[in-house]
Amino acid sequence: MGAAGYVTGSRVLIETEKTRVYVDAGLYQGPKYIEEKNFQSLETDPSKIDAIFITHAHIDHSGLLPLIVKKGFRGPIFCTPSTIKLLEILLPDAGRLQEEEYKFYSKKRIERYELTGPLFSEEDAHKALSFLKPLPFGEKLKFRDITAKFYWAGHIVGAAYLTLKTMGKTILISGDIGPRETIFHRQREKAPQADYVIMESTYGNRFHEKKDYETQMKKAIDTVTRKKGMLLIPSFAVGRTQLVLYVLYRLIKDKKVKPIQIFIDSPMAARATRVYLEHPNQIREDIIKGGFLEFMKSKAVQMIESVSESKNLNYFNGPGVIVSASGMCSGGRIMHHLFSRLWDRRNMILFSGYQANGTLGRIILEGASRVKIFNRELPIRCLVDNINAFSAHADQDGLTLWVKDLSEKMPEKIFLHHGEDEAREMLKTRLEEVIKSKIEIPRTEDVYYL
Numbered sequence: 346m347g348a349a350g351y352v353t354g355s356r357v358l359i360e361t362e363k364t365r366v367y368v369d370a371g372l373y374q375g376p377k378y379i380e381e382k383n384f385q386s387l388e389t390d391p392s393k394i395d396a397i398f399i400t401h402a403h404i405d406h407s408g409l410l411p412l413i414v415k416k417g418f419r420g421p422i423f424c425t426p427s428t429i430k431l432l433e434i435l436l437p438d439a440g441r442l443q444e445e446e447y448k449f450y451s452k453k454r455i456e457r458y459e460l461t462g463p464l465f466s467e468e469d470a471h472k473a474l475s476f477l478k479p480l481p482f483g484e485k486l487k488f489r490d491i492t493a494k495f496y497w498a499g500h501i502v503g504a505a506y507l508t509l510k511t512m513g514k515t516i517l518i519s520g521d522i523g524p525r526e527t528i529f530h531r532q533r534e535k536a537p538q539a540d541y542v543i544m545e546s547t548y549g550n551r552f553h554e555k556k557d558y559e560t561q562m563k564k565a566i567d568t569v570t571r572k573k574g575m576l577l578i579p580s581f582a583v584g585r586t587q588l589v590l591y592v593l594y595r596l597i598k599d600k601k602v603k604p605i606q607i608f609i610d611s612p613m614a615a616r617a618t619r620v621y622l623e624h625p626n627q628i629r630e631d632i633i634k635g636g637f638l639e640f641m642k643s644k645a646v647q648m649i650e651s652v653s654e655s656k657n658l659n660y661f662n663g664p665g666v667i668v669s670a671s672g673m674c675s676g677g678r679i680m681h682h683l684f685s686r687l688w689d690r691r692n693m694i695l696f697s698g699y700q701a702n703g704t705l706g707r708i709i710l711e712g713a714s715r716v717k718i719f720n721r722e723l724p725i726r727c728l729v730d731n732i733n734a735f736s737a738h739a740d741q742d743g744l745t746l747w748v749k750d751l752s753e754k755m756p757e758k759i760f761l762h763h764g765e766d767e768a769r770e771m772l773k774t775r776l777e778e779v780i781k782s783k784i785e786i787p788r789t790e791d792v793y794y795l
């Protein structure tokens with residue numbers, strides 16, 4: 346129903362003799378022609394869906410829930426307990442963004458999608474939250490003629506693969522698959538055996554480079570320490586921020602850099618970090634034993650909550666580090682830090698991942714000498730760098746190994762989902778070299794009888 350040929354909008358409808366469930370209910374995100382898909386009416390009347398399973402909290406897997414509930418869905422939404430905690434943070438925020446976007450476009454009288462209101466509101470999101478039901482990792486749930494179970498996927502906190510056993514067959518849905526060697530999260534579980542597999546293929550055509558992120562981070566901290574400046578790290582709130590904090594912690598603990606004050610200035614990142622700290626079993630064991638939790642609770646890391654505290658950071662003399670959202674500088678508190686710091690040579694911006702075309706992050710990273718922020722044109726005089734080595738997804742090798750790990754009996758069919766066509770085609774070719782299963786590349790609304 347979604348993400349067939351795309352990396353957002355994940356949604357699969359599974360029907361048995363007695364039951365109809367969605368696995369994931371994601372929002373399409375990205376350029377206008379992709380986001381427009383959100384506004385096309387739901388193909389299946391949501392009131393006729395009996396239950397929804399959510400593999401993890403990322404909005405491209407969960408962000409359609411408020412709309413589905415608004416349109417009449419009234420069943421249980423099953424996900425892991427830590428995913429519930431994240432959804433409580435992410436869904437209301439998504440609702441707020443939809444409302445703001447609608448206001449923005451209606452004010453400018455831009456005809457967009459012929460809408461008479463936002464896609465969904467913050468209130469719709471809160472309503473959707475009331476349908477969430479926890480299903481812990483490894484526990485079996487019987488729902489009508491389906492038995493469901495979640496497995497740890499090593500992608501973000503709460504992220505799971507899901508098996509649905511029904512009518513004598515097992516279907517495995519991968520959600521997003523974590524990399525083989527994780528820096529921060531606990532290693533993904535071996536995927537269980539299944540007759541049919543629906544798997545993600547985001548990086549089906551790519552190979553992650555092994556770059557030395559520690560050296561890059563050390564260089565950045567040494568630089569701002571020497572210049573008594575501030576290091577600004579724009580970062581996604583869930584997963585990436587915590588990974589960045591871990592790398593900072595490692596450098597300080599191993600005495601590779603001088604101790605430095607760290608601020609997390611994003612209410613969402615602060616809340617997501619707390620979810621991680623409450624679920625240390627989803628972080629690598631050696632990190633927990635090494636004292637990461639104690640470090641996070643120490644004075645070395647300050648979580649900024651209120652707007653006035655955030656503004657006061659402008660008066661903080663370096664050296665220091667500010668980790669703030671959004672990761673591509675398309676909004677959030679990072680904007681006012683850029684506004685007050687990027688014209689100063691003592692400071693540095695260190696991006697923590699891919700910067701999409703058209704974002705302010707991309708413009709800065711590509712070496713612009715001036716940018717416009719809050720309607721003021723500012724010169725960029727600070728240093729700029731990017732750490733590209735952080736990925737929460739498996740690459741082609743990682744995905745292939747994930748399939749090989751299905752061991753003894755290979756699935757009858759594998760459906761490549763949640764990936765662009767080129768990625769799906771290349772992964773298909775690769776998988777056909779190593780296994781005998783039939784590999785399918787479904788299109789939106791294609792129907793398969795299993």
Ligand SMILES: [Zn+2]
Pocket residue numbers: 401403500521
């Ligand atoms: Zn994800």
